[in-house]
Amino acid sequence: MTDGQSDPRRRARKTALLDAARRRFAQDGFAGTSVASIVREAGVAQGTFYLYFENKAHLLVHLRAEILRDFSAALDRAIARDAPADARLVQALENLYAAVRRHRKMLRVIRQATSGDEIDRVWVEGRRVLAGPLGRLLAEGRAEGRFDLDAPPSFSAHLLLSLFDDLLFDALEYRVPAGGRATLRGATRFVLRGLGVARPRIDDLCPSTARAA
Amino acid sequence: MTDGQSDPRRRARKTALLDAARRRFAQDGFAGTSVASIVREAGVAQGTFYLYFENKAHLLVHLRAEILRDFSAALDRAIARDAPADARLVQALENLYAAVRRHRKMLRVIRQATSGDEIDRVWVEGRRVLAGPLGRLLAEGRAEGRFDLDAPPSFSAHLLLSLFDDLLFDALEYRVPAGGRATLRGATRFVLRGLGVARPRIDDLCPSTARAA
Amino acid sequence: MTDGQSDPRRRARKTALLDAARRRFAQDGFAGTSVASIVREAGVAQGTFYLYFENKAHLLVHLRAEILRDFSAALDRAIARDAPADARLVQALENLYAAVRRHRKMLRVIRQATSGDEIDRVWVEGRRVLAGPLGRLLAEGRAEGRFDLDAPPSFSAHLLLSLFDDLLFDALEYRVPAGGRATLRGATRFVLRGLGVARPRIDDLCPSTARAA
Amino acid sequence: MTDGQSDPRRRARKTALLDAARRRFAQDGFAGTSVASIVREAGVAQGTFYLYFENKAHLLVHLRAEILRDFSAALDRAIARDAPADARLVQALENLYAAVRRHRKMLRVIRQATSGDEIDRVWVEGRRVLAGPLGRLLAEGRAEGRFDLDAPPSFSAHLLLSLFDDLLFDALEYRVPAGGRATLRGATRFVLRGLGVARPRIDDLCPSTARAA
DNA sequence: AATGAATGAGTCTTCATTCAT
DNA sequence: GATGAATGAAGACTCATTCAT
Known part of the structure; x- marks a missing residue:
């Protein structure tokens, strides 16, 4: 039996x-990268690539799934904590921001790539996966009397996700004025106000850095 | 001299x-479209293309600029009207939504295309162009006592733009639950709350369709 | 020693x-079939294939030989019977026709495959093998006064074989008008006339179906 | 206008x-020949090939059509002559033999190649084209009282064609004993007898070379 | 003997761009 | 200016065969 070591080796490859x-x-971007350059860098033969992936585009499915797992x-991590819903939300947004930051480059690549059906499915699915817990957090916050939603929690959750991944992605990517930390603070405060959190509580949870000019 | 008629002809071509x-x-997407198919459809010769555009990627610069002009x-159109700032903002968001809708397909194409430096520059520039008037509208609204910003107007403007182009683009593209009109309403109301507009006024400007479950 | 069971196993594999x-x-044809798909269907490992066959093309040698054996x-079977030579010839042609029918698909594949020297050799050899007994039958028929050959029996045998394998193969493959049974009858009658068999005897041995229009 | 010389140039290429x-x-056979080797030998660029042919397989359509034209x-040429039908038939068979001889190599290639639908169509069509005049010749011969067919002329025509292209092809290809001129004579005599031509007339039209051993 | 992961040469085809006319 | 034939580099993918286990 040679299976004993084949599996870890497969995984490593x-x-x-x-x-x-x-x-x-x-x-070099997705289109700009050839399979040849990938295998060269990985130190395997051209044909070996196709032992592990159906085709070049399939790499994106894996890469996307990885990112989604990390976002999730x-x-x-933030939601599971023992704290009021609004505090957990602030933490969640911060974690999300960090995740966007980590995966910024790959997010850009994924956006670039012509999205085949399967890739799209993973993405949409991912949105749903993220919206689930976030929606529940918003519902809890409303029950606790901390949030004043005027749309169903799941809808608000989608809104927030969009705001946080795309906006922050852009902030980092295109260096919009006041990007970085300030953007996170600003966006968080904006969100909290949109959720009906009172000003003093907002200042408490997320002190403003930017002085309103 | 035949130049007299060459200029309009050039433009038409x-x-x-x-x-x-x-x-x-x-x-067919950017990568999926060949220069050959473009010239065939335009009814000119292959070589002629390069008399008008440096290369294939350059088309995107023009296309992007067109879209930006339309967004602008x-x-x-909304901001120039004679109305309170908050009402003009609601109208502006609606116009923006319509514009995203109109250009959805091309926006997707532009995202796909590998972004050369020049293309990026146009995009960032575009954001700045849009953020300008919007920021001034927010400032006016604050002066009128209608908005309660806790970040500089220009920053808030960027926030709103991101929310409205990317979010709505995704809503249309991926059919997030409650996309379409409801998304526009929901997002508008969210924005108004984030800007500190009072609930009754919000209901006035933009009646909620979705009942908070 | 485990060889006792290795031989039958080898044969089975x-x-x-x-x-x-x-x-x-x-x-899928020869070129369209990969060794991988063969071993998959046979339920053995890729490498095992090369323990039994030198290479992919070598399969054809075996397959061809099999077919030849069946033709032979x-x-x-027809020639060994106890009957007049002309009757045995008619039966032989019928058997040949059935064999072509049975192996039609593989005959086509073999024609397609690029013929290495060895494969050619098998083919020529096969013709010779078939021409042997058929030539003897013709000689017997001549001795019996039933055939009136004007070429050596072996040459006539080659002529008949060609007529019967290629012609019938084409008839089946390309659906020449009046293919199938009628083709067999027509060709048989043509052959009998070519061999100088008298009309009434021909009608006896092989009644015409097609009315000469 | 550059068209004046573009057409001949196209044709030459x-x-x-x-x-x-x-x-x-x-x-090297069809499968064994790469497009690269063809363009190298023709002295044009790789891409140029696809300006003239849809793909590699399409070459066969042209090659096949050429051969068919020549056969036709x-x-x-033989049929149009002013002579009795049986003499014209003998000439026709001789011409056919020469044509097979000329195109032997390509006929082999065409048989080898996996035949796509379009290629098959050309082939079948070709058979029909050849069978037409030949069938008419047989009918004329029958009317003249020279042939005694016991199948419809068109069917007999197909029979003869098969006999003459495939058989002779094999004779040349595999060097069956008594190939070449003798084969032509033998086959012609066989055919004439099959068509009911009397022995003296046969000797007249086509003197036997092979002494029946 | 059997395995099956690994190899890498080789295939067809596409297409942005050039340039002689 | 306009043309469109020609270019040739580059790409993704396949598959017969080998060889360490």
């Missing part, structure tokens, strides 16, 4: 390929 | 090329 | 591989 | 490509 792809994509974990 | 490109891109006009 | 190849070739048996 | 293909195919001309 796949990881090597994925890592190489991530690096090449970040550098970031959210869950 | 360029337009024909641009129109053809728009149609092909919308159908949509915004200005 | 080889047969399994050959059967799988026949099925795949019939479906079909011929011998 | 196409011919060059076709010639190169013929040479390469004859040498060979037949017509």
Whole structure:
């Protein structure tokens, strides 16, 4: 039996390929990266690639799934804490921000790539996955009397997610004035106000850095 | 001298090329569209293309600029009206929504295309262009005592723009639950609350369709 | 020593591989069939294939030989009977026709495959094998005064074989008008006339179906 | 206007490509010949090939059509003569033999190639084209009292064609004993007898070379 | 003997761009 | 200015065969 060591080896190879792809994509974009350059960097033969991935586009499915898993974990970590809903929300937004930051380059690549059906499905599914816990958090906050939603929690959750991944992605990517930390603070405060949190509580949870000029 | 008629002819040709490109891109994406198919549709020779555009990617610069101009006009039309700032903001958001809707397909194409430096520059520039008038509207609203910003107007403007182009783009593209009209209403109300507009006034300007469950 | 069971096992494996190849070739042609698909269907490992066959092309040698054996048996069965030479010839042609029918798909595949030297050799050899007994039958028929050959029996035998394998193959393959049974009858009668058999005897041995229009 | 010389140039290029293909195919077979080797031999760029042919397989359509045209001309030349039907038939068979001889190599290639639908259609069509005049010749011969067919002329025509292209092809290809001229004579005599031509007349039209051993 | 992961040369085809006319 | 034939580099993917286990 040679299976004893084949599995870890498989896993290692796949990881090597994925890592190489991530690096090449970040550098040259999806279309600009050839399978040849990926295998060269991973140190395997051309044909080996197709032992691990159906085709070039399939790499994106994996890469996207990885990112989604990380986003999901970031959210869950914040929500699982023992604290008032609004405080947990602030933490959740912060974690999300950090995650966007971590994956900024790959997010850009994924946006660039012509999205096949399967890739789209993963993405939409991902949105749903993230919106679930976030929606529940908003519902809890409303029950606790901390949020004053005027739309169903799930809808508000989608709104917030959009705001946080796309907006922050852009902030980081295009260096909109007042990006970075200030953007996080500003956006968080904006969200809290949109959720009907009172001004003093907002100042408490998330002190404003930017002085309203 | 035949120049007298060469200029209008040049313009017509360029337009024909641009129109053809728009149609092909919308159908097949940027990478999926060949220069050959564009010139065929425009009814000119292959080589002629390069008399009007440096290369294929350059088409995007023009297409992007066109969209930006349209967005800008949509915004200005609303802001120029004679009405309170908050009412003008609601109208502006609605116009923006309509513009996103109109250009959805091309926006997607532009996102897909590998972004050369020049294309990026146009995009960032565009954001700035839009943020200008919007920021001034927010400032006016604050002066009128209608908005209660806790960040500089320009920053808030960027926030709103992001919310409205990316979010709505996604809503239309991925059919997030409660997309379409309801999304516009929901997002508008969220924005108004974030700007500190009082509940009765919000109901006035933008009656809620979705009943908070 | 485990060799006691290795031999039957070897034989079984080889047969399994050959059967799988026949099925795949019939479906997808020679070039269109990968060794991978053959071993998958045969339920053995990729590398095992090369323990039984030098290479992919070598399969054809075996397959061809099999077919030849079947043709040969079909011929011998008819010739060995106890009957006049002309009647045996009619039966031989019928058997040949049935054999072509049975192996039609593989015959086509074999024609397609690029013929290495060895494959050619098998084919020529096969013709010779078939021409032997058929030539002797013709000689007997001449001795019996039933055939009136004006070429050596072996040459006539080659003529008949060509007529019967290629012609009938084409008839079946390309659906020439009046293919199938009628073709068999027509060709048989043509052959009998070519061999100088008298009209009434021909009608006896092989009644005409097609009315000469 | 540059059209004046573009057309002859196009034609010359196409011919060059076709010639190169013929040479390469004859040498290495269809599957064994790469487009690269063809363009190299024709002295044009890789991409140029696809300006003249849809794809590699399409070459066969042209090559096949060429051969068919030549066969057809060979037949017509004999049939159009002013002579008795049986004499014209003998001439027709001789011309056909020469044509098979000329195109032997390409016929082999065409048989090898996996035949797409379009290619098959050309082939079947070709058979029909050839069978037409030949069938009419047989009918004329019957009317003149020279042939005694016991199947419809068109069917007999197909029979003869098969006999003459496939059989002779094999004779030349596999060097069956008594190939070449003797084969032509033998086959012709066989055919004449099958058509009911009397022995003295046969000896007249086509003196036997092979002494029946 | 059997396995099956790994190899890498080789295939067809596309297409942005150039340039002689 | 306009043309469109020609270019040739580049790309994704396949698959017969090998070889360490």
